[in-house]
Amino acid sequence: MKKFLIFLAFFAYSFSAELGNKVLEPEEAFQVKFVQNDDSLNIKLELGQDIYLYDDKLQVNISKPKKVELLPELNLPKPVEYDGFIVHFDNLDLNIPYSLLKEKIDSNKYEIEFKFQGCSKAGLCYAPMSEKKVIFFEASAQDEVITQNEVKNEIAQNENISETDGIANSFKNSSTIIVIATFFGFGLLLSFTPCVFPMIPILSSIIVKASQNETMSAKKGFFMSLIYVLAMSLAYTMAGVIAGIFGANLQASLQNPYVLISFSAIFIVLAFSMFGYFELRLPTALQNKINQTTDGKEKQGVLGIAIMGFLSALIVGPCVAPPLAGALVYIGQTGDAVLGGMALFFMSLGMGVPLLLIGLGAGKFMPKPGGWMESVTKIFGIIMLGVAIWLLDRVINPTITMYLWAILFLGTGIYLKIYNHIISKLISKVITLIGVILFVGAVSGATNPLKPLDKFTSSISVSAQDELKFTYIKNISELEDAIKKSSKPIMLDFWASWCVSCKELDEITFKDSEVIEKLKQFTLLKVDVTANSNDDKAIQKRFGVVGPPAIIFWDKDKNEVKSAKIVGYKNPKDFLEVVNRNFQN
Structure with missing residues (x-):
């Protein structure tokens, strides 16, 4: 078993590292140059291999002394349709005559802003990007523009970023040890969320079942929980790296009725096994192979615990939280699956600390085998039935x-x-x-x-629920139409029936009177990504959402407010803090 885990870890590391080398960093995927001629300014954008641009994300504006759109008056190459989107595959060379600038605004100094967003054919989408250039028409000593690095620093200092992007940036600005320690701390905090709670009875039932036939020591209880947590961490890491590189949320893909009903049936079988109706065993051929060693029985148990830990991570707890999203954004933007994967692994270990403590405590205080243990085992069988119902709740x-x-x-x-x-x-x-x-x-x-x-x-909760009216949208086209028609700021909620944190937002945050009052000022949209259909994947990919819950905001001018992006559950107070900070009126 140890050799298998080492091989699997090495394979995952090699596979992710190999994939990571093929992903272009943003600076390689998009190379922007501003060329100042005698009578015009040229914006040249050179695209990397297999990179394309979204046509509707292109913007060329005078940002200072006041904002004026220029793109409608510039000559753009003809876009093409690809994967349901209107995109550009060719390099851009945009010519902006100085006469056009003077026509729009009479000034001696202009700040030109170029905005764009693109993706790779491999399925990786980059975050929206912005480049600026300042040009002067005064003394020759001022003809030089602000360097690209100075502009980037100025933007970084003045622009608010979302919590997820801030976490992603921490990878670039911190040492590996600090990143790992920080994500371990994130994991400890996430261990108290509803997505981790179901793993407690699962692990406890495994330990109780093992205690029926042998005395459970603290050492053995801790070892069993450690196997469960390591398998869980390996699953989180592999799923996270795949999601970061390919944009495919493996956990979301497994939240379909067939998988959930099958996994629920497994817990029902485990429950009836605990009731004493039968005893679960590995296939005879596999038992014989394992039993050739002196510790065959122990290896059988370890393999079963590892499988349950691996599956639990993929199926039981699929909700997305800011640390997880931040790591996936970092992997997606840089292709650094090694550091991102390490962060996810140690975050998972942090999430597993309570499980390790349960294993240690259960092993120390578990009653000795006997009649008492039979009753405890049956109670945990009832708990297993509860877990089965909890899983079925997502699809029935x-x-x-x-x-x-x-x-x-x-x-x-x-x-x-x-x-x-x-x-x-x-x-x-x-x-x-x-x-x-x-x-x-x-x-x-x-x-x-x-x-x-x-x-x-009382009808208070009903009337409060009625006050928040969400309009459901199914695809990008419907979203764009809804945004175009809105005269108010817009909030888009990514939701799924299998997402526990989504239900927390619905039942707690969105039923708070202050939150309801604030959200009356918004056009409220919701997209149900339960089915994980092609339309669901496309709209999540468009906004860099790796999974629900996630909330995106736009202002009255229909510009996305990136600093207001929310990932994971927020209680009413924290939710209002984010909204009030970004929407003062």
């Missing part, structure tokens, strides 16, 4: 999910009645009551297990 009708939760709680309450202990009887009554409440909620049409009586409570 929410009302059906409510009924399933109700049946699970009612069944658990009835099961616990077999114990005569007073505490067991009390817990049984509480769980049965919860089951009844969930059943009543399901009958009433409620869909949130955490608010089963929502239909019977």
Whole structure:
């Protein structure tokens, strides 16, 4: 098993490094030159191999002394259609006569701004880019323009960037050790998010199952949790590197009904195994091969734990958070899969720290094998059924999910009645009551297990929900049309039914009275990327979104406000802080 993990890690490293070498850095993909002639300014943009530009992202403006668009009056090469977009594959040579500048604004000094965004045929999209040049018509000593580096520094100092871009920039400005330590800290913070919580009962059930037939020591419990966390970290890293280089979110691709129902069935099988109906074993041929060594039984267990950890990372916790998005942006822009992959690996290790502590504690305090352990095992079997329902919630009708939760709680309450202990009887009554409440909620049409009586409570939550009206869009064309028609600032919410953090935003942030009041000033759009269709992938690729939740903003002039971009869950206070900072009025 150790040799297999080493080989897999080496293969992933070599594969990602090889791919990384083929990805052009932004400076190689787009080479911009400003050439000042006697009567005109030429903007030359040379594209790297297999690089193309979005036609609708091209802008040439006078940015100072005031903003004036110039592109409509310049001669552009004819664009072509590619992959559903209007793009340019040829190098650009844009000629701006000085007479045109004088016609627009009478001045002795102009700042010309050139904006563009492009992608590679390999599937990598670069962030929007901006280059500026200042030209003078005064003394000859001032005929030279501000150097490109000075302009970049000025932009970097004055332009606000999003949290994700700030994290991505930290890779370039910090040492490897600082980056790794920072991402390990990010992982510790992410370990308290809902996307990691389901892994706790999964790992706990594995340890409980193993404790049935042997005494569990702290060392053995920690070892089992370490195998689970390392496999989980390897999965996160591989999926992240693939997403960064190819723009394909492997975790999102696995959030389809067939995969989720299959994985849910696995947990149901595990639950019935814990109830004692049968014992799960590896195929006989594989058992015989492993058992040829003296530690064959141990290797069987390690392999099963590693597989479960690997699959859990890919299927159970697919939501995107700012650190993950920042690492993917860095990998996508630079092709540096080594540093980006290391950051993701150590972030995953940070996420796994609570799991390691659970393994250590379970191994130390787990009761010895016996009748007591049989009851504990069955309780964890019930928890496995809960995990199965939690997974099914992403693909089945929410009302059906409510009924399933109700049946699970009612069944658990009835099961616990077999114990005569007073505490067991009390817990049984509480769980049965919860089951009844969930059943009543399901009958009433409620869909949130955490608010089963929502239909019977005051109408405050209902009216608040009605106040936030989102218009659903399906593709880029519909989005562009909605932006064009809007007379207000715009907010676009990337959402998916399998995204836990998306539901947190819906149930907590978007139901806050202050947030609702603020968002009345916006045109609210939402794109459902649950199906991960070609249209879903295209619109995410367009805005550099690696997965939900993500929120994009535009101002009244229909310019994207990059500094307001939100990735991951934000509570009402933090959400309002971002919006108020970027939209004062």
